Amino acid sequence: VTADIRQVAAEAGVSTATVSRVMSGRGPASARATAAVRSAARLLGYLPNSSASSLRTDRSMIIGVVVPNLANPVFLPFLRTVEHRAQRHGYAVLVADTQHDVEVERRQLDRLGAQRVDALVFAGRPADPDHVRRLSEAGLPIAEPVTFARQAGYPFSSRAASAIDDACGHLATVGHRRLAYVSRGGSVRSAPERWRLIEASCRSVGIEPRPVVLGTGPGGAAAGVPKLAATLASLVKASEGPTVLWSNSQVLAPLLLEAMAVAGIDIPADCSFLTFGDSAWAVAFRPSVSVITTDLDAVAVAMTASILQQLGVPEPGPPVGLRPDVFVIRGSIGAAPTRV
Amino acid sequence: VTADIRQVAAEAGVSTATVSRVMSGRGPASARATAAVRSAARLLGYLPNSSASSLRTDRSMIIGVVVPNLANPVFLPFLRTVEHRAQRHGYAVLVADTQHDVEVERRQLDRLGAQRVDALVFAGRPADPDHVRRLSEAGLPIAEPVTFARQAGYPFSSRAASAIDDACGHLATVGHRRLAYVSRGGSVRSAPERWRLIEASCRSVGIEPRPVVLGTGPGGAAAGVPKLAATLASLVKASEGPTVLWSNSQVLAPLLLEAMAVAGIDIPADCSFLTFGDSAWAVAFRPSVSVITTDLDAVAVAMTASILQQLGVPEPGPPVGLRPDVFVIRGSIGAAPTRV
DNA sequence: TTGTAGGCGTTATCAA
DNA sequence: TTGATAACGCCTACAA
Numbered sequence: 001v002t003a004d005i006r007q008v009a010a011e012a013g014v015s016t017a018t019v020s021r022v023m024s025g026r027g028p029a030s031a032r033a034t035a036a037v038r039s040a041a042r043l044l045g046y047l048p049n050s051s052a053s054s055l056r057t058d059r060s061m062i063i064g065v066v067v068p069n070l071a072n073p074v075f076l077p078f079l080r081t082v083e084h085r086a087q088r089h090g091y092a093v094l095v096a097d098t099q100h101d102v103e104v105e106r107r108q109l110d111r112l113g114a115q116r117v118d119a120l121v122f123a124g125r126p127a128d129p130d131h132v133r134r135l136s137e138a139g140l141p142i143a144e145p146v147t148f149a150r151q152a153g154y155p156f157s158s159r160a161a162s163a164i165d166d167a168c169g170h171l172a173t174v175g176h177r178r179l180a181y182v183s184r185g186g187s188v189r190s191a192p193e194r195w196r197l198i199e200a201s202c203r204s205v206g207i208e209p210r211p212v213v214l215g216t217g218p219g220g221a222a223a224g225v226p227k228l229a230a231t232l233a234s235l236v237k238a239s240e241g242p243t244v245l246w247s248n249s250q251v252l253a254p255l256l257l258e259a260m261a262v263a264g265i266d267i268p269a270d271c272s273f274l275t276f277g278d279s280a281w282a283v284a285f286r287p288s289v290s291v292i293t294t295d296l297d298a299v300a301v302a303m304t305a306s307i308l309q310q311l312g313v314p315e316p317g318p319p320v321g322l323r324p325d326v327f328v329i330r331g332s333i334g335a336a337p338t339r340v
Numbered sequence: 341v342t343a344d345i346r347q348v349a350a351e352a353g354v355s356t357a358t359v360s361r362v363m364s365g366r367g368p369a370s371a372r373a374t375a376a377v378r379s380a381a382r383l384l385g386y387l388p389n390s391s392a393s394s395l396r397t398d399r400s401m402i403i404g405v406v407v408p409n410l411a412n413p414v415f416l417p418f419l420r421t422v423e424h425r426a427q428r429h430g431y432a433v434l435v436a437d438t439q440h441d442v443e444v445e446r447r448q449l450d451r452l453g454a455q456r457v458d459a460l461v462f463a464g465r466p467a468d469p470d471h472v473r474r475l476s477e478a479g480l481p482i483a484e485p486v487t488f489a490r491q492a493g494y495p496f497s498s499r500a501a502s503a504i505d506d507a508c509g510h511l512a513t514v515g516h517r518r519l520a521y522v523s524r525g526g527s528v529r530s531a532p533e534r535w536r537l538i539e540a541s542c543r544s545v546g547i548e549p550r551p552v553v554l555g556t557g558p559g560g561a562a563a564g565v566p567k568l569a570a571t572l573a574s575l576v577k578a579s580e581g582p583t584v585l586w587s588n589s590q591v592l593a594p595l596l597l598e599a600m601a602v603a604g605i606d607i608p609a610d611c612s613f614l615t616f617g618d619s620a621w622a623v624a625f626r627p628s629v630s631v632i633t634t635d636l637d638a639v640a641v642a643m644t645a646s647i648l649q650q651l652g653v654p655e656p657g658p659p660v661g662l663r664p665d666v667f668v669i670r671g672s673i674g675a676a677p678t679r680v
Numbered sequence: 681t682t683g684t685a686g687g688c689g690t691t692a693t694c695a696a
Numbered sequence: 697t698t699g700a701t702a703a704c705g706c707c708t709a710c711a712a
Contacts, residue, residue, distance in 0.1 A: 357691080389688090389690070390690095392688075392689035393689080
């Protein structure tokens with residue numbers, strides 16, 4: 001369907017070597033030849049076949065982005081950032097959703113391997129870290145959040161820890177003594193450090209933490225708001241019930257808030273609320289929702305910069321620093337209620 | 341770095357042709373040869389080089405997905421659906437963000453063209469429809485929402501029209517006579533039909549519609565909530581001001597809601613509210629937010645199925661029907677206030 | 681500064 | 697059922 005390099009060469013009255021040199025910008029070419037090739041290429045709508053070029057040069061100009069769950073909007077800024085910076089340097093972006101599944105991840109990595117991607121960027125923790133380590137040792141440039149943060153001097157724990165400490169400290173100060181950390185089945189596994197940090201931090205300020213794991217069926221928590229409301233009602237209204245609900249994720253937060261509204265739990269009079277992950281809706285909600293934010297975008301920028309550098313692309317500007325997570329106090333946190 | 345077909349052939353004691361036949365599943369191969377090749381491939385970690393394969397077969401096994409704005413979460417389910425169905429049939433997905441810009445789109449399409457993608461899926465309307473039409477006429481399978489819906493017997497207008505009529509009808513019934521349709525600079529251009537439909541529908545039920553376009557600077561409306569609040573306050577509190585605010589997009593909605601809260605505008609007592617695009621937060625919000633939903637996921641499924649069929653991949657099951665948009669009544673719409 | 685020619689890894693043809 | 701071999705389109709020594 002498309003023109004090839006020989007047709008362009010013929011049209012321009014030069015050899016294929018000259019066309020190649022002009023199109024890639026590598027190697028010498030007279031002004032005359034350059035002009036002839038350019039116009040011939042435009043005339044024929046010539047686009048160099050990157051399969052052929054990859055085969056010859058052993059560079060695919062493709063970066064693979066591995067996302068643990070494409071349904072989760074938190075990964076969107078990540079994907080966006082990588083795509084923007086990659087395309088600026090002529091790289092295309094292949095996206096692969098692993099659906100939090102080891103087997104799917106393996107298949108996807110094989111697919112990316114078959115495409116001979118020049119680098120791999122993980123938007124979240126890989127399901128099979130060993131496999132990834134092996135690829136990395138085989139010479140493939142790879143960026144993965146946890147390892148990356150560690151190398152950059154921000155191991156996960158320290159990045160999140162201060163924000164979690166801030167949150168727990170504030171909660172204790174305004175009188176809370178019992179906290180429930182709510183998550184869904186799938187997510188617990190993906191971020192076990194969080195729970196450990198929260199647990200430790202709570203204990204140190206005299207708050208008793210308690211994990212609440214919601215069932216993860218088809219439809220998940222979304223399917224059963226009335227049921228969820230009942231669960232939360234009995235949880236919160238018990239005499240020794242928690243006075244704070246802490247949502248494990250941005251996705252879970254609105255479901256919990258809705259269920260609390262349905263259950264007639266007033267925020268923050270009956271129970272305070274906070275969640276991981278900020279959003280415009282969290283701000284708009286009344287009372288506005290306290291959050292712990294991670295600057296995922298900055299992480300993506302730093303990871304992409306590191307990858308591009310390994311690929312030998314000069315990225316101008318100073319290296320981007322990673323900001324630790326931040327605890328944002330908003331109206332959804334109030335003084336602990338005194339239960340009758 | 342990776343093993344090639346010759347090494348596998350040597351290891352398995354067969355020819356490269358046999359390896360190729362076994363790995364691709366095309367062509368005959370004895371059980372004995374198959375087993376030998378399989379184990380040799382596993383041993384060497386062999387992944388066929390798809391650049392070479394593409395070059396030879398003229399099929400890249402890549403589907404390009406063009407997204408007008410990767411920052412907008414509405415495109416996420418779309419991307420997810422295409423990715424899932426594509427990978428099920430061995431296709432990889434290349435994602436390209438055009439940032440609503442003709443020039444960027446052109447560059448991205450060139451990049452995808454250079455990769456010789458087997459098909460193109462547009463998650464939103466292309467910035468340069470003529471260019472896309474040209475590609476399509478050149479034989480590239482392309483799916484694009486508007487054209488696709490039209491072919492499927494659901495031209496955009498009729499898909500959205502009944503929901504818009506429902507909304508306007510309901511608003512008129514509960515006494516509204518003046519409506520403001522709020523959008524941001526960029527989005528108006530991307531969906532001018534909406535405004536036309538809304539305008540016509542409002543007029544037909546005796547509501548006076550009025551477009552409100554918010555400035556689109558860096559940071560956009562997000563930067564100036566106080567300013568936005570002032571704007572909305574003077575808009576709504578005028579004696580002839582609108583009694584309904586209709587948000588053009590899911591992204592804009594939380595900003596407007598926050599600004600209304602800041603401005604002390606009560607929903608729905610002072611002013612009713614509705615938006616395009618449903619979400620868990622819209623449901624959780626109090627009062628919960630009335631919406632017009634589009635089943636983008638179903639659109640993605642149908643578009644992908646059509647593409648896969650054009651690529652000669654048998655998609656089992658009956659063709660998916662496209663549901664028209666739906667107007668969902670929730671608490672954010674109430675009776676029109678009588679202004680003093 | 682330009683052209684010639686060989687080969688990147690794979691698949692399809694064809695003869696055995 | 698198998699194997700030898702000629703492309704696929706491009707890049708890059710190397711020679712001119």
